[in-house]
């Protein structure tokens with residue numbers, strides 16, 4: 001951290017501060033508390049660079065950075081470009097650089113400021129990652145009671161949930177193995193991309209993030225219509241197109257299969273001209289494609305807010321035509337019969353001669 005070459009000047013500045021100590025003390029507390037923040041954010045993946053910024057006053061001549069409430073400063077920086085802030089860079093984030101940071105600044109007129117509020121810096125990607133799931137599911141109606149669960153391996157007792165990367169600070173849940181995060185009755189503000197992290201209670205080191213989980217809030221626009229081309233009954237091995245059409249101007253369409261744990265398929269229209277419809281091609285179909293399909297429409301500006309569900313379309317897959325496999329089966333059976341005949345001849349010859357089976361094979 002910091003630039004060692006700058007130390008002599010900084011020491012001189014510090015010395016000035018100390019020499020004027022008595023004067024400072026008279027006005028102690030008069031300098032406003034600085035603010036502290038992390039760029040790009042307080043959760044940094046292991047090995048990544050980051051900067052802690054401290055913002056005080058234009059009169060500040062030196063900034064101090066403190067870690068884990070130790071009274072001696074960890075680092076010292078001069079204000080940057082005579083602005084009212086200083087940056088402390090960390091070249092590579094690790095478990096050693098994670099922790100609780102505070103900063104303070106000195107000005108000639110007002111002396112030392114009080115310390116900033118604490119900034120908790122955590123390192124992620126130190127352990128293998130947990131998985132995140134949603135109950136009742138990732139597609140929820142506004143008003144539904146939504147709970148997220150973070151599943152992790154044994155030995156973790158601290159969990160954090162983030163939404164839309166960096167917008168919310170982590171929540172900490174102690175003492176649960178695979179904890180539930182109850183989000184309560186959802187509204188449109190709950191739509192977004194969630195991730196969870198697991199960690200140990202005494203460190204600021206976290207796991208890598210879980211795979212992202214998109215929570216989509218249903219019911220924001222009127223329902224689209226769904227249809228199948230050429231029709232809802234398909235023969236095994238053929239393709240079918242499911243069309244989702246919106247009466248209002250929306251440019252994104254989602255196709256969801258009832259009971260499927262997979263996220264809905266998404267198609268975005270290139271141009272926003274009528275008709276507002278998207279075609280999902282399915283197949284060549286197998287019996288796995290059979291089921292009930294629903295589609296939703298949305299506006300790409302608000303990707304987590306969906307329309308009401310369309311009516312349900314039941315896709316039926318008819319059994320494979322029997323003759324398709326008759327020839328193949330005959331060939332297989334023929335092959336098996338031939339092998340049996342050859343083995344039979346070998347055995348027969350072996351029993352006839354006094355020699356062993358090996359002799360028979362050699363002959």
Ligand SMILES: *[C@@H]1O[C@H](CO)[C@@H](O)[C@H](O)[C@H]1NC(C)=O
Pocket residue numbers: 080081083
């Ligand atoms: C400080 O000045 C340098 C050089 O002019 C510039 O590249 C840098 O972006 C400036 N930093 C800030 C924080 O304004």
Ligand SMILES: *[C@@H]1O[C@H](CO)[C@@H](O)[C@H](O)[C@H]1NC(C)=O
Pocket residue numbers: 145146147182184185
């Ligand atoms: C929401 O669901 C959770 C878990 O199913 C339950 O414990 C909780 O009481 C529910 N909350 C409300 C407000 O219904």
Ligand SMILES: *[C@@H]1O[C@H](CO)[C@@H](O)[C@H](O)[C@H]1NC(C)=O
Pocket residue numbers: 157201202
């Ligand atoms: C950390 O976890 C251990 C064991 O689970 C527990 O005994 C201890 O009290 C915890 N410490 C804190 C600070 O929560």
Ligand SMILES: *[C@@H]1O[C@H](CO)[C@@H](O)[C@H](O)[C@H]1NC(C)=O
Pocket residue numbers: 290291292314
């Ligand atoms: C589709 O939904 C209907 C009505 O709920 C149900 O009777 C039918 O079994 C479902 N089809 C499949 C393949 O799940």
